[in-house]
Amino acid sequence: MRASKRRSQHRWLILSLLVGLVVGIAAYASYDHFYLKPQIEAKEERTRRKYETELNRHRAVEQRLQNETRTATSATDKLMQPVNQAEAKPFMKILEANHFSGTALMIRRGKIILNTGLGYADAESGRLNDPETLYQIGSIQKGLTAVLLMRLVEQGKVHLSDPISKYLTGIRTGKQVTLRMMLNMRSGLSLTRAQSASLSDAGIVRWSIANLNYGTVRYDYQPVNYVLLAGVIEKVTGRLYADLIQQEIFKKLKLTHSGFMPELFHESNQAFGYSGPINNPYAKRYTEPSVNYNRELGTGNIYTSAGDLYQIIKAVNQGKIISTASLKALRNLDNGQYTAGVYNFGGYTLTHGVVASQSAGTMIDTSGQNAVVLLANTDKITQGLIKNLYLNMIKGV
Numbered sequence: 037m038r039a040s041k042r043r044s045q046h047r048w049l050i051l052s053l054l055v056g057l058v059v060g061i062a063a064y065a066s067y068d069h070f071y072l073k074p075q076i077e078a079k080e081e082r083t084r085r086k087y088e089t090e091l092n093r094h095r096a097v098e099q100r101l102q103n104e105t106r107t108a109t110s111a112t113d114k115l116m117q118p119v120n121q122a123e124a125k126p127f128m129k130i131l132e133a134n135h136f137s138g139t140a141l142m143i144r145r146g147k148i149i150l151n152t153g154l155g156y157a158d159a160e161s162g163r164l165n166d167p168e169t170l171y172q173i174g175s176i177q178k179g180l181t182a183v184l185l186m187r188l189v190e191q192g193k194v195h196l197s198d199p200i201s202k203y204l205t206g207i208r209t210g211k212q213v214t215l216r217m218m219l220n221m222r223s224g225l226s227l228t229r230a231q232s233a234s235l236s237d238a239g240i241v242r243w244s245i246a247n248l249n250y251g252t253v254r255y256d257y258q259p260v261n262y263v264l265l266a267g268v269i270e271k272v273t274g275r276l277y278a279d280l281i282q283q284e285i286f287k288k289l290k291l292t293h294s295g296f297m298p299e300l301f302h303e304s305n306q307a308f309g310y311s312g313p314i315n316n317p318y319a320k321r322y323t324e325p326s327v328n329y330n331r332e333l334g335t336g337n338i339y340t341s342a343g344d345l346y347q348i349i350k351a352v353n354q355g356k357i358i359s360t361a362s363l364k365a366l367r368n369l370d371n372g373q374y375t376a377g378v379y380n381f382g383g384y385t386l387t388h389g390v391v392a393s394q395s396a397g398t399m400i401d402t403s404g405q406n407a408v409v410l411l412a413n414t415d416k417i418t419q420g421l422i423k424n425l426y427l428n429m430i431k432g433v
Contacts, residue, residue: 219261291344342411
Protein backbone atom coordinates (compact mmCIF):
# COMPACT_ATOMS: atom_id res chain seq x y z
CA MET A 37 0.00 0.00 0.00
CA ARG A 38 2.78 2.36 1.01
CA ALA A 39 4.79 1.33 -2.08
CA SER A 40 1.78 2.06 -4.27
CA LYS A 41 1.35 5.46 -2.61
CA ARG A 42 5.04 6.26 -3.12
CA ARG A 43 4.78 5.29 -6.81
CA SER A 44 1.74 7.53 -7.18
CA GLN A 45 3.54 10.43 -5.50
CA HIS A 46 6.57 9.80 -7.72
CA ARG A 47 4.39 9.90 -10.84
CA TRP A 48 2.77 13.15 -9.69
CA LEU A 49 6.20 14.63 -9.01
CA ILE A 50 7.43 13.69 -12.50
CA LEU A 51 4.20 14.97 -14.04
CA SER A 52 4.49 18.24 -12.09
CA LEU A 53 8.09 18.63 -13.23
CA LEU A 54 7.11 17.97 -16.84
CA VAL A 55 4.21 20.43 -16.62
CA GLY A 56 6.52 22.98 -15.03
CA LEU A 57 9.09 22.42 -17.76
CA VAL A 58 6.48 22.84 -20.50
CA VAL A 59 5.10 25.98 -18.84
CA GLY A 60 8.62 27.33 -18.45
CA ILE A 61 9.46 26.69 -22.10
CA ALA A 62 6.17 28.25 -23.19
CA ALA A 63 6.79 31.26 -20.96
CA TYR A 64 10.31 31.72 -22.35
CA ALA A 65 9.05 31.27 -25.92
CA SER A 66 6.39 33.91 -25.28
CA TYR A 67 8.99 36.20 -23.69
CA ASP A 68 11.30 35.63 -26.64
CA HIS A 69 8.55 36.13 -29.25
CA PHE A 70 6.71 39.06 -27.69
CA TYR A 71 9.57 40.90 -25.99
CA LEU A 72 13.12 39.86 -26.92
CA LYS A 73 12.58 39.36 -30.66
CA PRO A 74 10.76 42.72 -31.16
CA GLN A 75 13.48 44.43 -29.10
CA ILE A 76 16.23 42.91 -31.26
CA GLU A 77 14.35 43.69 -34.49
CA ALA A 78 13.76 47.28 -33.36
CA LYS A 79 17.46 47.69 -32.57
CA GLU A 80 18.44 46.23 -35.94
CA GLU A 81 15.96 48.55 -37.69
CA ARG A 82 17.41 51.61 -35.90
CA THR A 83 20.93 50.57 -36.89
CA ARG A 84 19.90 49.94 -40.50
CA ARG A 85 17.96 53.20 -40.68
CA LYS A 86 20.94 55.14 -39.29
CA TYR A 87 23.28 53.49 -41.81
CA GLU A 88 20.97 54.13 -44.77
CA THR A 89 20.34 57.72 -43.70
CA GLU A 90 24.07 58.40 -43.60
CA LEU A 91 24.66 56.61 -46.90
CA ASN A 92 21.81 58.45 -48.58
CA ARG A 93 23.04 61.75 -47.16
CA HIS A 94 26.47 61.27 -48.72
CA ARG A 95 24.91 60.20 -52.02
CA ALA A 96 22.52 63.14 -52.00
CA VAL A 97 25.27 65.65 -51.19
CA GLU A 98 27.38 64.21 -54.03
CA GLN A 99 24.46 64.61 -56.43
CA ARG A 100 23.72 68.15 -55.22
CA LEU A 101 27.36 69.19 -55.61
CA GLN A 102 27.24 67.76 -59.12
CA ASN A 103 24.05 69.73 -59.69
CA GLU A 104 25.70 72.92 -58.49
CA THR A 105 28.59 72.59 -60.93
CA ARG A 106 26.09 72.29 -63.80
CA THR A 107 28.81 70.66 -65.93
CA ALA A 108 26.18 69.38 -68.30
CA THR A 109 26.09 68.55 -71.98
CA SER A 110 25.08 71.16 -74.53
CA ALA A 111 21.73 69.38 -74.87
CA THR A 112 21.08 69.84 -71.16
CA ASP A 113 22.16 73.48 -71.31
CA LYS A 114 19.71 74.07 -74.15
CA LEU A 115 16.93 72.55 -72.07
CA MET A 116 17.63 75.07 -69.30
CA GLN A 117 17.27 78.15 -71.51
CA PRO A 118 13.94 80.06 -71.62
CA VAL A 119 12.09 79.71 -74.93
CA ASN A 120 8.72 81.15 -75.92
CA GLN A 121 8.15 80.92 -79.67
CA ALA A 122 5.22 82.65 -81.35
CA GLU A 123 3.74 79.26 -82.28
CA ALA A 124 3.46 78.47 -78.55
CA LYS A 125 1.08 81.37 -77.89
CA PRO A 126 -2.13 79.25 -77.97
CA PHE A 127 -0.57 76.78 -75.53
CA MET A 128 0.36 79.58 -73.13
CA LYS A 129 -3.29 80.64 -73.18
CA ILE A 130 -4.35 77.09 -72.26
CA LEU A 131 -1.87 77.01 -69.37
CA GLU A 132 -2.98 80.40 -68.08
CA ALA A 133 -6.65 79.42 -68.34
CA ASN A 134 -5.84 76.39 -66.16
CA HIS A 135 -4.12 78.61 -63.54
CA PHE A 136 -0.86 76.76 -64.16
CA SER A 137 2.02 77.54 -61.78
CA GLY A 138 5.21 75.73 -62.74
CA THR A 139 7.47 74.99 -65.71
CA ALA A 140 6.25 73.98 -69.16
CA LEU A 141 8.48 72.37 -71.79
CA MET A 142 7.06 71.68 -75.25
CA ILE A 143 9.00 70.18 -78.16
CA ARG A 144 7.59 69.82 -81.68
CA ARG A 145 9.49 68.05 -84.47
CA GLY A 146 12.61 68.14 -82.32
CA LYS A 147 12.42 71.91 -81.82
CA ILE A 148 11.78 73.53 -78.44
CA ILE A 149 8.83 75.85 -78.92
CA LEU A 150 8.17 76.54 -75.23
CA ASN A 151 10.39 76.29 -72.16
CA THR A 152 9.17 78.70 -69.56
CA GLY A 153 8.00 79.20 -66.03
CA LEU A 154 4.66 80.57 -64.90
CA GLY A 155 3.93 81.81 -61.40
CA TYR A 156 6.08 81.71 -58.28
CA ALA A 157 8.49 79.05 -57.06
CA ASP A 158 8.60 80.96 -53.76
CA ALA A 159 5.76 83.44 -53.43
CA GLU A 160 7.13 84.96 -50.21
CA SER A 161 10.47 86.00 -51.75
CA GLY A 162 9.00 86.67 -55.19
CA ARG A 163 11.22 84.06 -56.89
CA LEU A 164 9.63 82.95 -60.16
CA ASN A 165 9.40 79.50 -61.73
CA ASP A 166 11.76 79.00 -64.68
CA PRO A 167 13.34 76.15 -66.72
CA GLU A 168 15.83 75.38 -63.94
CA THR A 169 13.24 75.17 -61.15
CA LEU A 170 13.12 71.79 -59.39
CA TYR A 171 9.93 69.89 -58.51
CA GLN A 172 8.93 66.51 -57.16
CA ILE A 173 7.67 64.17 -59.89
CA GLY A 174 5.56 61.85 -57.73
CA SER A 175 4.34 58.66 -59.37
CA ILE A 176 6.25 59.22 -62.61
CA GLN A 177 9.08 57.56 -60.67
CA LYS A 178 7.26 54.21 -60.91
CA GLY A 179 8.28 54.00 -64.56
CA LEU A 180 11.94 54.13 -63.49
CA THR A 181 11.38 51.39 -60.92
CA ALA A 182 9.92 49.25 -63.71
CA VAL A 183 12.97 49.92 -65.89
CA LEU A 184 15.37 48.92 -63.07
CA LEU A 185 13.45 45.67 -62.68
CA MET A 186 13.64 45.03 -66.42
CA ARG A 187 17.42 45.48 -66.32
CA LEU A 188 17.49 42.52 -63.95
CA VAL A 189 15.38 40.58 -66.45
CA GLU A 190 17.94 41.39 -69.16
CA GLN A 191 20.67 40.09 -66.85
CA GLY A 192 18.77 36.83 -66.30
CA LYS A 193 18.38 37.46 -62.57
CA VAL A 194 14.59 37.92 -62.59
CA HIS A 195 11.62 36.88 -64.72
CA LEU A 196 8.41 38.91 -64.89
CA SER A 197 6.47 35.66 -64.59
CA ASP A 198 8.10 34.94 -61.20
CA PRO A 199 5.75 34.94 -58.19
CA ILE A 200 6.55 37.62 -55.64
CA SER A 201 6.96 34.83 -53.05
CA LYS A 202 10.24 33.90 -54.77
CA TYR A 203 11.74 37.12 -53.42
CA LEU A 204 9.63 38.30 -50.48
CA THR A 205 8.01 36.22 -47.74
CA GLY A 206 4.85 36.89 -45.73
CA ILE A 207 2.52 37.78 -48.62
CA ARG A 208 -0.52 35.48 -48.39
CA THR A 209 -1.16 35.48 -52.14
CA GLY A 210 2.54 35.57 -52.95
CA LYS A 211 2.51 32.32 -54.93
CA GLN A 212 -0.30 33.56 -57.19
CA VAL A 213 0.83 37.18 -57.70
CA THR A 214 3.57 37.67 -60.31
CA LEU A 215 5.94 40.59 -60.81
CA ARG A 216 4.12 41.34 -64.07
CA MET A 217 0.80 41.65 -62.25
CA MET A 218 2.36 44.11 -59.82
CA LEU A 219 3.94 46.18 -62.61
CA ASN A 220 0.50 46.56 -64.19
CA MET A 221 -1.34 47.20 -60.88
CA ARG A 222 -3.31 43.97 -61.17
CA SER A 223 -2.19 42.16 -58.02
CA GLY A 224 -5.15 42.80 -55.72
CA LEU A 225 -2.72 44.17 -53.11
CA SER A 226 -3.27 47.42 -51.22
CA LEU A 227 -2.40 48.88 -47.82
CA THR A 228 -4.77 48.96 -44.87
CA ARG A 229 -3.24 52.20 -43.57
CA ALA A 230 -0.40 54.65 -44.19
CA GLN A 231 3.07 54.19 -42.72
CA SER A 232 3.39 56.66 -39.83
CA ALA A 233 7.11 56.49 -38.93
CA SER A 234 10.28 56.73 -41.01
CA LEU A 235 11.96 53.36 -41.63
CA SER A 236 14.87 51.83 -43.52
CA ASP A 237 14.16 50.50 -47.01
CA ALA A 238 13.94 46.94 -45.68
CA GLY A 239 11.76 48.21 -42.83
CA ILE A 240 9.38 49.88 -45.30
CA VAL A 241 9.03 46.62 -47.23
CA ARG A 242 8.44 44.58 -44.05
CA TRP A 243 5.91 47.11 -42.75
CA SER A 244 4.08 47.10 -46.09
CA ILE A 245 3.83 43.30 -46.11
CA ALA A 246 2.53 43.30 -42.52
CA ASN A 247 -0.19 45.81 -43.47
CA LEU A 248 -1.38 44.38 -46.77
CA ASN A 249 -5.00 44.08 -47.77
CA TYR A 250 -5.89 41.34 -50.26
CA GLY A 251 -8.55 42.25 -52.80
CA THR A 252 -9.83 41.16 -56.19
CA VAL A 253 -7.24 40.62 -58.90
CA ARG A 254 -8.11 43.41 -61.33
CA TYR A 255 -6.71 46.81 -62.28
CA ASP A 256 -6.44 48.90 -59.13
CA TYR A 257 -3.84 51.66 -58.86
CA GLN A 258 -2.05 50.91 -55.57
CA PRO A 259 1.48 52.30 -54.95
CA VAL A 260 2.38 49.44 -52.59
CA ASN A 261 3.00 47.28 -55.67
CA TYR A 262 6.02 49.41 -56.51
CA VAL A 263 7.23 49.59 -52.92
CA LEU A 264 7.43 45.79 -52.97
CA LEU A 265 9.06 45.78 -56.42
CA ALA A 266 11.72 48.15 -55.07
CA GLY A 267 12.21 45.58 -52.30
CA VAL A 268 12.73 42.87 -54.93
CA ILE A 269 15.28 45.04 -56.75
CA GLU A 270 17.23 45.67 -53.55
CA LYS A 271 17.16 42.01 -52.55
CA VAL A 272 18.40 40.76 -55.93
CA THR A 273 21.10 43.42 -56.36
CA GLY A 274 22.16 43.84 -52.73
CA ARG A 275 22.16 47.61 -53.31
CA LEU A 276 19.95 50.48 -52.20
CA TYR A 277 17.28 51.57 -54.66
CA ALA A 278 18.32 55.24 -54.60
CA ASP A 279 21.94 54.31 -55.31
CA LEU A 280 20.85 52.30 -58.36
CA ILE A 281 18.80 55.19 -59.75
CA GLN A 282 21.67 57.60 -59.24
CA GLN A 283 24.26 55.32 -60.86
CA GLU A 284 22.18 53.79 -63.65
CA ILE A 285 20.16 56.86 -64.65
CA PHE A 286 21.29 60.20 -63.19
CA LYS A 287 25.03 59.66 -63.69
CA LYS A 288 24.67 57.71 -66.91
CA LEU A 289 22.68 60.56 -68.47
CA LYS A 290 24.88 63.24 -66.82
CA LEU A 291 21.87 64.90 -65.22
CA THR A 292 22.52 67.96 -63.06
CA HIS A 293 19.00 68.94 -62.04
CA SER A 294 17.79 65.75 -60.33
CA GLY A 295 17.96 64.01 -56.97
CA PHE A 296 16.14 62.30 -54.12
CA MET A 297 14.14 63.73 -51.25
CA PRO A 298 14.88 65.34 -48.85
CA GLU A 299 17.86 66.91 -50.67
CA LEU A 300 15.45 69.12 -52.61
CA PHE A 301 15.14 71.24 -49.46
CA HIS A 302 18.82 72.21 -49.86
CA GLU A 303 18.54 73.17 -53.53
CA SER A 304 18.50 76.93 -54.14
CA ASN A 305 16.06 76.62 -57.06
CA GLN A 306 13.46 74.36 -55.47
CA ALA A 307 9.77 75.08 -55.93
CA PHE A 308 7.65 75.15 -52.79
CA GLY A 309 4.31 73.37 -52.99
CA TYR A 310 1.14 75.45 -52.56
CA SER A 311 -2.44 74.39 -51.94
CA GLY A 312 -4.41 77.63 -51.91
CA PRO A 313 -7.69 78.20 -53.80
CA ILE A 314 -7.72 79.14 -57.49
CA ASN A 315 -8.21 82.83 -56.72
CA ASN A 316 -5.28 82.81 -54.25
CA PRO A 317 -3.07 79.78 -55.04
CA TYR A 318 -0.12 80.87 -52.91
CA ALA A 319 -2.16 81.44 -49.76
CA LYS A 320 -1.13 78.12 -48.22
CA ARG A 321 2.38 76.71 -48.49
CA TYR A 322 2.69 72.97 -47.93
CA THR A 323 5.11 71.62 -45.33
CA GLU A 324 5.97 67.98 -46.00
CA PRO A 325 6.58 65.63 -43.03
CA SER A 326 9.69 63.45 -43.48
CA VAL A 327 7.68 60.23 -43.24
CA ASN A 328 5.72 61.23 -46.34
CA TYR A 329 8.69 61.02 -48.69
CA ASN A 330 10.35 58.20 -46.72
CA ARG A 331 7.44 55.83 -47.39
CA GLU A 332 7.50 56.57 -51.14
CA LEU A 333 10.23 53.97 -51.77
CA GLY A 334 10.18 53.21 -55.50
CA THR A 335 6.99 55.21 -55.98
CA GLY A 336 7.50 58.96 -55.58
CA ASN A 337 10.48 60.62 -53.85
CA ILE A 338 12.52 61.93 -56.80
CA TYR A 339 12.81 65.59 -57.80
CA THR A 340 13.96 66.99 -61.13
CA SER A 341 13.65 69.82 -63.65
CA ALA A 342 11.46 69.70 -66.74
CA GLY A 343 14.54 69.33 -68.96
CA ASP A 344 16.01 66.46 -66.94
CA LEU A 345 12.66 64.66 -66.84
CA TYR A 346 12.41 64.94 -70.62
CA GLN A 347 15.92 63.50 -70.98
CA ILE A 348 15.12 60.58 -68.67
CA ILE A 349 11.96 59.55 -70.52
CA LYS A 350 13.55 60.09 -73.93
CA ALA A 351 16.56 57.95 -72.94
CA VAL A 352 14.30 55.15 -71.73
CA ASN A 353 12.21 55.27 -74.92
CA GLN A 354 15.32 55.22 -77.13
CA GLY A 355 16.83 52.16 -75.47
CA LYS A 356 19.64 53.89 -73.58
CA ILE A 357 18.76 52.29 -70.22
CA ILE A 358 17.26 48.99 -71.36
CA SER A 359 16.95 47.76 -74.95
CA THR A 360 13.94 48.82 -77.02
CA ALA A 361 12.99 45.13 -77.29
CA SER A 362 13.00 44.86 -73.49
CA LEU A 363 11.00 48.06 -73.21
CA LYS A 364 8.37 46.70 -75.58
CA ALA A 365 8.17 43.47 -73.57
CA LEU A 366 7.94 45.46 -70.34
CA ARG A 367 5.08 47.68 -71.50
CA ASN A 368 2.88 44.84 -72.70
CA LEU A 369 -0.42 46.76 -72.64
CA ASP A 370 -1.49 49.62 -74.92
CA ASN A 371 -4.65 51.60 -75.79
CA GLY A 372 -3.87 53.97 -72.93
CA GLN A 373 -3.76 51.24 -70.29
CA TYR A 374 -1.46 51.50 -67.29
CA THR A 375 1.58 49.31 -67.73
CA ALA A 376 4.98 49.42 -65.99
CA GLY A 377 4.56 52.98 -64.71
CA VAL A 378 3.15 54.63 -67.83
CA TYR A 379 -0.12 54.94 -69.73
CA ASN A 380 0.84 53.40 -73.05
CA PHE A 381 -0.74 54.58 -76.30
CA GLY A 382 1.66 52.70 -78.56
CA GLY A 383 3.27 55.61 -80.40
CA TYR A 384 3.50 57.75 -77.26
CA THR A 385 3.20 57.45 -73.49
CA LEU A 386 1.59 59.56 -70.80
CA THR A 387 2.86 59.82 -67.22
CA HIS A 388 1.31 61.61 -64.26
CA GLY A 389 2.16 62.19 -60.62
CA VAL A 390 0.90 64.19 -57.65
CA VAL A 391 2.72 64.55 -54.32
CA ALA A 392 3.24 67.19 -51.62
CA SER A 393 1.05 69.81 -53.34
CA GLN A 394 3.12 69.41 -56.50
CA SER A 395 2.19 67.66 -59.72
CA ALA A 396 3.89 66.45 -62.87
CA GLY A 397 2.87 65.15 -66.25
CA THR A 398 4.46 64.17 -69.55
CA MET A 399 3.33 63.05 -72.96
CA ILE A 400 6.19 62.00 -75.24
CA ASP A 401 6.35 60.00 -78.46
CA THR A 402 8.74 57.07 -78.86
CA SER A 403 11.21 59.17 -80.89
CA GLY A 404 11.36 61.98 -78.33
CA GLN A 405 10.82 64.47 -81.15
CA ASN A 406 7.42 65.54 -79.83
CA ALA A 407 6.94 66.11 -76.12
CA VAL A 408 5.01 67.97 -73.47
CA VAL A 409 6.52 68.10 -69.97
CA LEU A 410 4.70 69.92 -67.18
CA LEU A 411 5.97 70.34 -63.62
CA ALA A 412 3.88 72.37 -61.18
CA ASN A 413 4.10 73.49 -57.57
CA THR A 414 0.35 73.02 -57.17
CA ASP A 415 -1.71 69.88 -57.78
CA LYS A 416 -3.43 71.40 -60.82
CA ILE A 417 -1.86 69.23 -63.56
CA THR A 418 -4.39 66.73 -64.86
CA GLN A 419 -4.12 64.05 -67.52
CA GLY A 420 -6.70 66.00 -69.49
CA LEU A 421 -4.49 69.11 -69.56
CA ILE A 422 -1.46 67.11 -70.73
CA LYS A 423 -3.45 65.39 -73.50
CA ASN A 424 -5.01 68.68 -74.61
CA LEU A 425 -1.62 70.35 -75.04
CA TYR A 426 0.06 67.38 -76.70
CA LEU A 427 -2.68 66.45 -79.16
CA ASN A 428 -3.12 70.08 -80.23
CA MET A 429 0.64 70.50 -80.58
CA ILE A 430 1.16 67.49 -82.86
CA LYS A 431 -1.59 68.43 -85.31
CA GLY A 432 0.09 68.56 -88.67
CA VAL A 433 3.30 66.89 -87.45
